[in-house]
Amino acid sequence: MIAAWTKALVLGHPLVVIGSDQARRDFVFSTDAAAAVEAALTAPAGVYNVGGGESVSLADLIGHLLEVTDRDFEVEARPSRGVDLPATHLDTGLLRSVSKWEPQVGIAEGLAAVWSWETRDL
Secondary structure (H helix, E strand, C coil): CHHHHHHHHHHCCCEEEECCCCCEECCCCHHHHHHHHHHHHHCCCCCCCCCCCCCEEHHHHHHHHHHHHCCCCCEEEECCCCCCCCECCCCCHHHHHHCCCCCCCCHHHHHHHHHHHHCCCC
């Protein structure tokens, strides 16, 4: 979603929100996800959740994007597809307990990095 939204902003397109902007998602930055995979490979065999450590509403994500991009943009609301969960939040406690892994990049810092990447050639 973050990659799609930042790309849309670069192209001057609206952000598309499907369903409620109060839906919550647990975003994880790519370097944190890679570190989690590395930690899981050296941990005891098991199933581990990987998440960013907080559940962020889409409305809050849009607010962060307004700050990071410093530009106005349109948000296009579309109806729910009926399969979208109202909230996701991953319990990363098991991986944390068997390794030293913890997410290091917060939502604002991650968005700033993604925005910097998307606008690198502008």
